[in-house]
Amino acid sequence: MNTTIAARLAAIHEQIALSCQRCGRDVASVQLLAVSKTVAAAAVQQAAAAGQWLFGENRVQEAAIKQSQLASLALPLKWHLIGPLQRNKVKQAITLFDLIHSVDSVALAQEIDRQASSQRTTPMPVLVQVNVGREPQKHGLMPEAVVAAVTAMAALPHLAICGLMAIPPFCDDPQQVRPWLRQLAQLADQIDRLKLANVAMQQLSMGMSHDFMVAIEEGATLIRIGTALFGPEGV
Numbered sequence: 001m002n003t004t005i006a007a008r009l010a011a012i013h014e015q016i017a018l019s020c021q022r023c024g025r026d027v028a029s030v031q032l033l034a035v036s037k038t039v040a041a042a043a044v045q046q047a048a049a050a051g052q053w054l055f056g057e058n059r060v061q062e063a064a065i066k067q068s069q070l071a072s073l074a075l076p077l078k079w080h081l082i083g084p085l086q087r088n089k090v091k092q093a094i095t096l097f098d099l100i101h102s103v104d105s106v107a108l109a110q111e112i113d114r115q116a117s118s119q120r121t122t123p124m125p126v127l128v129q130v131n132v133g134r135e136p137q138k139h140g141l142m143p144e145a146v147v148a149a150v151t152a153m154a155a156l157p158h159l160a161i162c163g164l165m166a167i168p169p170f171c172d173d174p175q176q177v178r179p180w181l182r183q184l185a186q187l188a189d190q191i192d193r194l195k196l197a198n199v200a201m202q203q204l205s206m207g208m209s210h211d212f213m214v215a216i217e218e219g220a221t222l223i224r225i226g227t228a229l230f231g232p233e234g235v
């Protein structure tokens with residue numbers, strides 16, 4: 001049996017505990033999302049055997065295939081969508097995923113709301129993605145557009161807006177990412193103060209393999225980790 005994933009998972013949990021200790025947070029307030037994009041179903045199974053149950057995928061189709069490959073095992077897994085969502089994939093996405101991290105326009109939110117009204121019995125939980133570094137190649141709303149967009153989305157009854165997500169610019173030194181992480185947390189606070197219907201900023205999805213310890217210090221509740229768990233090439 002391959003014990004690498006179990007060992008890496010244990011090391012990540014140790015680092016999460018250390019970070020939480022450093023800033024006085026409860027470890028239970030940070031969830032580890034194992035990013036399994038490009039990783040085979042067998043590796044997901046190994047991570048599950050080591051106690052990991054929450055997985056993130058960036059493509060709807062890949063997630064559908066992997067979920068069906070694992071279906072016969074009846075594992076109690078939860079799946080989040082972390083990649084960009086096309087309008088024509090919404091119907092499938094809202095049945096495959098427990099949380100969509102990548103809502104970046106009111107039009108996309110409206111389509112999720114429309115599909116959720118017929119496909120789901122409960123509102124679809126979503127996060128709103130913010131392009132904190134204003135990078136042209138990245139998805140997400142510009143920071144100054146977020147409050148107006150979330151206010152518009154709040155009128156959609158089949159959507160539960162649970163927080164914000166960001167993929168900040170990559171910096172060799174994770175300390176340099178801190179201002180962007182802090183900006184996301186401040187935006188969430190600002191939105192919470194508006195007390196909008198269907199909106200509760202409970203989740204801050206930020207932090208990846210190289211910067212999750214800093215992200216925890218800045219308030220991350222969902223850290224998205226791929227490479228540090230599955231290795232640079234996947235497994």
Ligand SMILES: *Cc1c(COP(=O)(O)O)cnc(C)c1O
Pocket residue numbers: 035037058082083167208209210224225226227228
């Ligand atoms: C791939 C990916 C991750 C994981 O990145 P690592 O650096 O491998 O941990 C996190 N978030 C998103 C949105 C991703 O696409």
